[in-house]
Amino acid sequence: MPLLLSILLLVSALRPCSPSLLSSPIPQPLFVPPVKFFLRTINSLMVSELAPHDSSGRFVRDYSAASFIAPPLPTLDPAHSYHLYLGNPCPWCHRISLALPFLSLPASVTVTMLGDDAAKATKGGWVVPGEEPLCGAQDLYGVYMNATDNSYSGRFTAPLLLDLTTSTLVSNESNDILSLLGTLSASPLVMPEGMEERAREENEYYYTHLQNGAYRCGFALSQVAYDEAAADVLAGLARLEATLADSPFVLGEEFTEVDLKLFPWACRHDGAYSKLFKAPGSLAEYPSIKRWARRVASLPGVEGSIDVGDAVGSYYRSLFMLNPSGIVPKVETDLTKLFA
Ligand SMILES: *[C@@H]1O[C@H](CO)[C@@H](O)[C@H](O)[C@H]1NC(C)=O
Ligand SMILES: *[C@@H]1O[C@H](CO)[C@@H](O)[C@H](O)[C@H]1NC(C)=O
DSSP, X not given: OHHHHHHHHHHHHHOTTSOSGGGSOOOHHHHHHHHHHHHHHHXXXXXXXXXXXXXXXXXXXXXXXXXXXXSSOOOOOTTSOEEEEEETTOHHHHHHHHHTTTSOOOTTEEEEEEEEOTTTSSSSSEEOOSOOTXXXXXXXXXXXXXXXXXXOOSOXXXXXXXXXXXXXXXXXXXXXXXXXXXXXXXXXXXXXXXXXXXXHHHHHHHIIIIIHHHHHHHTOOSHHHHHHHHHHHHHHHHHHHHHHHTOSBTTBSSOOHHHHHHHHHHHHIIIIITTTSOOOOOGXXXXXXXXXXXXXXXXXXXXXXXXXXXXHHHHHHHOGGGOTTOOOOOOOOOHHHHTO
16 A cells, blocks of 8 residues: 555656646655655565565575585586586676686587576576577576476576586586586696685685675665675775785785686676675775786686676666666776776
């Protein structure tokens, strides 16, 4: 009932000059609170549809359910063909496309770059622009369903690694996919001697504070949830800046998977996270992070791993409830200029 009343009041508020039954001026104190209530309710409904929340409005990614595979990971069979489904805007996919130039993968590993078009996809938003190798599917939904004999009931997310030889899903979790691809690679990513535990801790810290911290800002449904997330982002920025002030990469002299997992965040922070998601801070205030990002961007193959304009623009175009007007601000699309 309050919803219905607010729709009525909203309509009348938006048409104050038109000659209609509703055209008589309604005192502002009467229509502002219900209209706010209405818009907030719709926003909450749409945001919770997109992303799970706890009772205090905190965005909670279903991270524990994110893997098909309980550790230890199996090794992929070098005799099988594997296929990757990646989407340019998605930061978790970006981890994989970023890893590809560093790994020497056999030709039996192939890639489909997905398009993001919620209006065309059956569910989940990812469409297949060209010929799809598993079953000619039009969208990622079709791939998930075909590979599971229509038994899949999870979300239709990218990245996805599929075994084409057995037509089965292998993993939709970027950490697992990175590890699995490493087992097929003639040149796995560098991990300095004895640094595995530190790498695990850094990955976990920056996932919580920066990579997922940005999303927790953007999808917060209460002030307290936003304040917590924003404080985490600032702490993450400060710690990363301090680390990189006297070290070329996060773990020291060499580019490792910790840098690889952070770089997709860096590409999106100023253009999307700090504006659309209200994540605090701009990379302009963090010269060592910028210098590090420039260093990573100049490594062979990195520039081709992402179309920044498309990736950043996608946030503004596809997250309708955060940006109902669909307006995309002018953002830097050139990776080298982004960190200049
Ligand atoms: C990945 O697959 C699991 C297992 O079916 C599913 O529950 C989950 O929603 C999928 N997506 C993510 C992001 O974990
Ligand atoms: C999967 O696709 C193949 C090839 O198009 C088809 O023969 C098969 O029936 C499909 N399976 C399901 C469960 O849709």
